[in-house]
Amino acid sequence: MPETPSFSYSKSERLKSKKLIEATFAAGQKFKAWPLVAKSMEAELPDDVRCQTLVSVSKRSFKRAVDRNRIKRLMREAWRLHKHTAYAAFQKHEKQHALVLIYVGKELPTFEGMQASMQTLIAKMIKALEAPDPTQADPQNHG
Secondary structure: OOOOOOOOOOHHHEOOOHHHHHHHHHHOEEEEEOOEEEEEEEOOOOOOOOEEEEEEEOOOOOOOHHHHHHHHHHHHHHHHHHHHHHHHHHHHOOOOEEEEEEEOOOOOOOHHHHHHHHHHHHHHHHHHHHOOOOOOOOOOOOO
């Protein structure tokens, strides 16, 4: 019987390590699904979780803290509802990931729009995870 996905967003699933955050920004793989951008990196996480996430909204784009907080709440909620698909892919590949979600839009999003963007973003991450590693491919063999 398949395990039902957990729709919680626990404290252990939040990315808080400054070293890991900086490394993810520097070397993470970038994914875009307007108005979201994600930086994802394979990482050894201290907790027994598949992925730790951080949500970010630019203070330059949204001066008022209430607006930034609302967008972050929407992002966390969309991630919470759809993360099980990403977790299944991470589980299949037996990998842990550090993930930074960044909102780059200029206007306040709707919940429906945020969910659609999050689903697209997760689909792109899964596709990249399941694609063969280009660094190990033979460049001479174009077929």
